[in-house]
Amino acid sequence: MSVFSRFFPQAQVSLVHCEENQVILTAKNDKTAESEKRQIRLIDLAREATPATCNLNPLLFNGHLQTGWTTIKETTEIPIYYKRKIFEQEIPALAGQFAVDFVVPAYPKTTDPEATDEARKYTLPSGLPARTTFFSKEELAALPSNDTKPMLVALHGLTGGSHEVYLRAALAPLVLDETAGWEACVVNGRGCAQMKLSTPLLFNARATWDVRQVIKWLRKTFPNRPLFGIGFSLGANILVNYLGEEGENCLLNAAVICANPWNLDVTNIALRSTWLGAEVYSAHMAVSLVNLFNQHVDELTHHPRLNVDDMKDVKYIHEFDRAVQCALWGYPTEGAYHRDASSTDSLLAIRIPFLAINAEDDPISVKQAIPYDEFKQTPYGVLLTTSWGGHLGWFELGGCRWFTKPAANFLNLIAKTIDLSVTPMPEKDKEGLYGETLANGSIHKPSHPSVFYPVNRKLSMTIDN
Incomplete structure (x- = not known):
């Protein structure tokens, strides 16, 4: 290890991607015929x-x-x-x-x-x-x-x-x-x-x-x-x-x-599993959320499922999710909310x-x-x-x-x-492997009986008018 690298270390940078199939992009080139435009892998x-x-x-x-x-x-x-x-x-x-x-x-x-x-x-x-x-x-x-x-x-x-x-x-x-x-x-x-x-x-x-x-x-x-x-x-x-x-x-x-x-389920468990995660990060984010809640408490109390008294003991972010997000959106537990909202x-x-x-x-x-x-x-x-x-x-x-x-x-x-x-x-046609979604979130379901749909959700919610 050189003196420079010891005092000025570099972070390792990695790119993770699909090896056998990449999206192909078409380069702009006004001087090239349409059929000859340069192709670029993502x-x-x-x-x-x-x-x-x-x-x-x-x-x-x-x-x-x-x-x-x-x-x-x-x-x-x-x-x-x-x-x-x-x-x-x-x-x-x-x-x-x-x-x-x-x-x-x-x-x-x-x-x-x-x-x-x-x-x-x-x-x-x-x-x-x-x-x-x-x-x-x-x-x-x-x-x-x-x-x-x-x-x-x-x-x-x-x-x-x-x-x-x-x-x-x-x-x-x-x-x-x-x-x-x-x-x-x-x-x-x-x-x-x-x-x-x-x-x-x-x-x-x-x-x-x-x-x-x-x-x-x-x-x-x-x-x-x-x-x-x-x-x-x-x-x-x-x-x-x-x-x-x-x-x-x-x-x-x-x-x-x-x-x-x-x-979000994994991040929640990870935060709760260490002292720094719970007492520093989760607690700090909970303070921000509680402050936000208090700024709008007069309006939020109009929600029929929300109990303001449940906020009194909120110290961590998962407790806020339990008291507020579950009540506002109808999730039975904060874990159900985290799993459903994960991306x-x-x-x-x-x-x-x-x-x-x-x-x-x-x-x-x-x-x-x-x-x-x-x-x-x-x-x-x-x-x-x-x-x-x-x-x-x-x-x-x-x-x-x-x-x-x-x-x-x-x-x-x-x-x-x-x-x-x-x-x-x-590069390779994979249409239907993960399901295709419509603009309103509904899914084109092919006749094949075993197709994975990435945006299936547990909580039914209108996302388009």
């Missing part, structure tokens, strides 16, 4: 997107330190500004308002009385997140466009929002670089990002209905823009579930999945190219829950793992986050070099 594009090395901060030498540093670096200044639009869920059974924040050029602090009135109407008393205000009526009217800019839809992690530093760090190389030419928006979970609840329903790990409605709206509002997705932690789990439910009808062209917990199987139903990024020393999205075998079965996805990085950490010397590089590279390569008018197809 794994080759993923290799090109992945930096050759992963040199992280040697002072943050394990997953716990990398994860802990995220709480210290929350004040990092990344100058991304948002304008907010309120959506009303169209499905009556899932009624409620939610906020979508669109990345816009920097603007001075507003004194517009119309925007202030909107903020008071929809926002918690503590006010909007920094660098965020509401669209004016004129701005909303001018929003539709026929441009062809790539547009990214982002989903944040547990109790987070568009203001989160990890999310802004991932958006920055795409939206702050004028040559990249990206547009972006963030779908905030119900009750998150200072948004008032209008009905007694919070988000959950299966909450795909709001992002589905937004993506349909984006397709109508920006008919020529290629759409992409990126999800972080719990938002990554939701995004994978959405992609699986949509299957071959997905309106997104590609996606990046960051620090997904994947198997491990959903990845097998995805029919667009996607890159998943996980650190194997992540103390929250634990290694035991990473679906290595499933990635070896799907031609549509590539799993990028690092031996070091923590939970949405990957901090390098200087404070930059390494994971933003392969994420931005992958999205740029797909958006800039791939002909998106050509449907990506596997």
Whole structure:
């Protein structure tokens, strides 16, 4: 071992994929005849997107330190500004308002009385997140466009929002670089990002209905823009579930999945099995969830199955899920909720190219829950793992986050070099092996009696109107 490698160690980077069957992408090439366009395997594009090395901060030498540093670096200044639009869920059974924040050029602090009135109407008393205000009526009217800019839809992690530093760090190389030419928006979970609840329903790990409605709206509002997705932690789990439910009808062209917990039952057991997992990570996340609950308690008490007294003894995240998620959604136990909302199987139903990024020393999205075998079965996805990085950490010397590089590279390569008018197809036809899904989540069932359906769910829930 050299002196350099001892003091500046590298994380091991691995790519897991289906060896015998990969999705084939068609390269853009205006000078080549249609029949002669270059074909690219997804794994080759993923290799090109992945930096050759992963040199992280040697002072943050394990997953716990990398994860802990995220709480210290929350004040990092990344100058991304948002304008907010309120959506009303169209499905009556899932009624409620939610906020979508669109990345816009920097603007001075507003004194517009119309925007202030909107903020008071929809926002918690503590006010909007920094660098965020509401669209004016004129701005909303001018929003539709026929441009062809790539547009990214982002989903944040547990109790987070568009203001989160990890999310802004991932958006920055795409939206702050004028040559990249990206547009972006963030779908905030119900009750998150200072948004008032209008009905007694919070988000959950299966909450795909709001992002589905937004993506349909984006397709109508920006008919020529290629759409992409990126999800972080719990938002990554939701995004994978959405992609699986949509299957071959997905309106997104590609996606990046960051620090997904994947198997929520396994992650729950892992957190409860160690002192750090229970008393630090689970307890810390539970505090955030309880605070979120208390912000919206007046609205949540209207839910007929929710007993506020059950919240008094909540200390860990699984206790919150038992007291709140089970009551809100009708699951008998938190284990049933975790198993039903996990995205491990959903990845097998995805029919667009996607890159998943996980650190194997992540103390929250634990290694035991990473679906290595499933990635070896799907031609549509590539799993990028690092031996070091923590939970949405990957901090390098200087404070930059390494994971933003392969994420931005992958999205740029797909958006800039791939002909998106050509449907990506596997090298070998595997139609029907995992079942095909309709846009509403129902399944085309072939006559073969033994076919695995990745998005079969235990809890029957309307996901389309």
